[in-house]
Amino acid sequence: MRISDFDLAIGHLWHCDRCRQTFLDNPASVMTGLKLSEDQRNVLNSLAANPDLLLDRLRHASTDDTAFERATSHPRARLRHLGSTVRVPGNRT
Numbered sequence: 001m002r003i004s005d006f007d008l009a010i011g012h013l014w015h016c017d018r019c020r021q022t023f024l025d026n027p028a029s030v031m032t033g034l035k036l037s038e039d040q041r042n043v044l045n046s047l048a049a050n051p052d053l054l055l056d057r058l059r060h061a062s063t064d065d066t067a068f069e070r071a072t073s074h075p076r077a078r079l080r081h082l083g084s085t086v087r088v089p090g091n092r093t
Contacts, residue, residue, distance in 0.1 A: 003074055005034040007067050009044065011077030014058050019082045024051050030082035 003011075009030070013020050023030045027048040031041060047057050059068060071077050 003067070003071055003076075006036055006040040006043075007071035008074060008077050009034055009036075009082060010058055010061050010068065011071030011074055012080070012082055014055070014072050015078055016081065020054065023082065024048055024054070032083045034082075 013023055013030075019030055023044075027045050031044065036044070043061055047054055047061060050057065
């Protein structure tokens with residue numbers, strides 16, 4: 001089953017401190033190259049507006065619990081930084 005770019009972004013933000021900080025500083029910068037609807041972009045922007053609750057809100061931003069679990073365990077969510085179009089070999093987040 002395909003995982004949406006939105007769920008992959010949520011999954012990666014859950015794992016990666018560096019991308020999470022970049023996201024909080026400039027949400028648009030981590031959306032580069034992602035196929036997101038306007039509603040999904042609005043959800044991500046609203047998450048960035050309240051950094052103190054980000055991790056809790058990430059958990060509930062996905063379409064459902066199963067999608068969140070799939071996204072956080074998906075290799076692409078762990079290995080590809082947001083805003084980049086290439087994977088850095090051997091880079092762990």
